[in-house]
Amino acid sequence: MNNAVLERKNDELKTCEPQVNARVFVPQADVYESGDKIFVVADMPGVSEESLDIVLEKNVLTIEGKTLTPEIEEMKLVHCEIPPGNYRRVFMLSEEVDQDAIEATIKNGVLKLVLPKPAKAKARKINVVAQ
Amino acid sequence: MLFQELVSPSFFDSRQMNVLQNRLNNLLSSVAARDTEFPLLNTYISEDKALVVAEIPGVDLDDIDLQVVNKTLTINTQRNKEDVSEGTHWYRRERAYGQFSRVIELPFAIDVDSVLASCTQGVLKIELPRAQADLPKKISIQSA
Numbered sequence: 001m002n003n004a005v006l007e008r009k010n011d012e013l014k015t016c017e018p019q020v021n022a023r024v025f026v027p028q029a030d031v032y033e034s035g036d037k038i039f040v041v042a043d044m045p046g047v048s049e050e051s052l053d054i055v056l057e058k059n060v061l062t063i064e065g066k067t068l069t070p071e072i073e074e075m076k077l078v079h080c081e082i083p084p085g086n087y088r089r090v091f092m093l094s095e096e097v098d099q100d101a102i103e104a105t106i107k108n109g110v111l112k113l114v115l116p117k118p119a120k121a122k123a124r125k126i127n128v129v130a131q
Numbered sequence: 132m133l134f135q136e137l138v139s140p141s142f143f144d145s146r147q148m149n150v151l152q153n154r155l156n157n158l159l160s161s162v163a164a165r166d167t168e169f170p171l172l173n174t175y176i177s178e179d180k181a182l183v184v185a186e187i188p189g190v191d192l193d194d195i196d197l198q199v200v201n202k203t204l205t206i207n208t209q210r211n212k213e214d215v216s217e218g219t220h221w222y223r224r225e226r227a228y229g230q231f232s233r234v235i236e237l238p239f240a241i242d243v244d245s246v247l248a249s250c251t252q253g254v255l256k257i258e259l260p261r262a263q264a265d266l267p268k269k270i271s272i273q274s275a
Contacts (some may be wrong), residue, residue: 031223034216042212043226045186045253071263075175079235082173082186109188109253 017048023085027111028064031091037113038097044087045109054104059093063111158195170208170255179266181237181259187252189226195250197257199243204235204259240265 029042040061044052047065055062065087096117105112144220170185187195189210196207240262247258 028225028227029223029229030213030221030226032213032215032219032221041226043188043253045188048252072175072182075177075180077173078176079172079174081168081171083185106252108250109186126255 023083024088026086027063027087029091036117038093038117040091040111040113040115042087042089042111042113043109044106044111047087047106047109047111049106052104052106054101054102055112056093056097056102059096061091061093061113061115062088063091063113064088071086092114093101169210169227170206170231170233172206172233172235174235174237176238178262179261181239181241181261183257183259185233185257186253187250187255190253192250195248195255197246197248199241199246199259201240202237204237204241204257205232206235206255206257207232227235 004058027042027044029040031038031040033039033097040063042063044065046067051066051068053062055064067084067086093115097115097119101116103114133144154187170187172185175182175184183204183206185206187208190208191211194209194211196205198205198207210226210231212228213226226256237259241259242262245260249256
C-alpha cells in the first residue's frame with residue numbers, strides 16, 4: 001500500500017516541472033532609452049552566463065538568473081543578509097523590439113541588455129505639403 | 132509547544148523574551164537590509180577563521196578597499212554612475228551609485244597578513260584567519 005503510494009508520487013514528480021524551494025528576488029534595475037536603443041541594467045550578483053535565462057515573448061521580457069549556493073562546510077552562519085534564492089523579473093515593453101538583435105552581457109554580476117528598436121518603430125517626421 | 136510555553140510561568144523569563152526578540156529582529160532585518168545596505172553580506176564563523184561574503188555587483192576591483200584592524204573589518208566600495216549619452220530618457224532608476232562603507236566586528240582578532248579576498252561574478256569573499264595569539268590554548272596539567 002505504502003509502496004504503491006510512493007511509486008505514484010515518484011511518477012507524478014517525473015512528469016512535473018522540477019520544483020525548487022528557494023526565494024525569488026527581484027533584481028534592482030535601471031531602464032533607459034538612448035538613441036534608438038533601450039537599455040536594461042540589472043544587479044544579479046552570483047549569476048553566471050550559463051545560469052541566466054532571458055526570454056522575450058511579444059512585448060514581455062523575462063529575466064531569470066539562478067545563483068549557486070556556496071557550499072561552506074564546517075562554518076556557522078552568524079549573520080545573514082543574503083539568504084539563498086534566485087532572481088526573476090518581468091518587464092513589459094511598450095514598443096516592439098527587434099527580437100533577433102538583442103544583446104546581453106553579464107559582467108561582475110551586472111546584466112546589461114541592449115534592445116534595439118526596429119526601423120518601423122522609430123519616430124518619423126511627416127512633412128506637410130502646402131497645397 | 133508554543134502554547135505550553137505561553138502558559139508556563141517561565142515564558143516571562145527575560146532570557147526567553149530576549150531570544151524571541153532576537154529572532155524577530157533577525158527575521159525583520161534580513162528583509163529590510165535589502166533596501167538600505169550596500170554591500171549586503173553574510174558572515175560565517177568557525178573556530179579558526181571567519182568568512183565574509185559580500186554582494187558587490189558592478190564594482191570595479193580597484194574600487195574595493197579592505198581594511199582589517201584587530202577585530203574589525205572595514206569594506207569601502209565605490210560604484211560608478213552608468214555612462215550614458217546625453218538625451219537619455221530614464222524609465223527606471225533603482226540601482227544606487229556612490230561611495231559605500233560597512234564595518235563588521237568579528238568575535239576574534241584577525242591575522243592581518245594572511246587575509247585572502249577573491250571576487251567572482253560580483254560576489255566578494257574574504258577569508259579572515261584567526262590570529263595565532265588569539266587561538267584558544269589547551270593547558271596541560273602536571274601532576275605534582
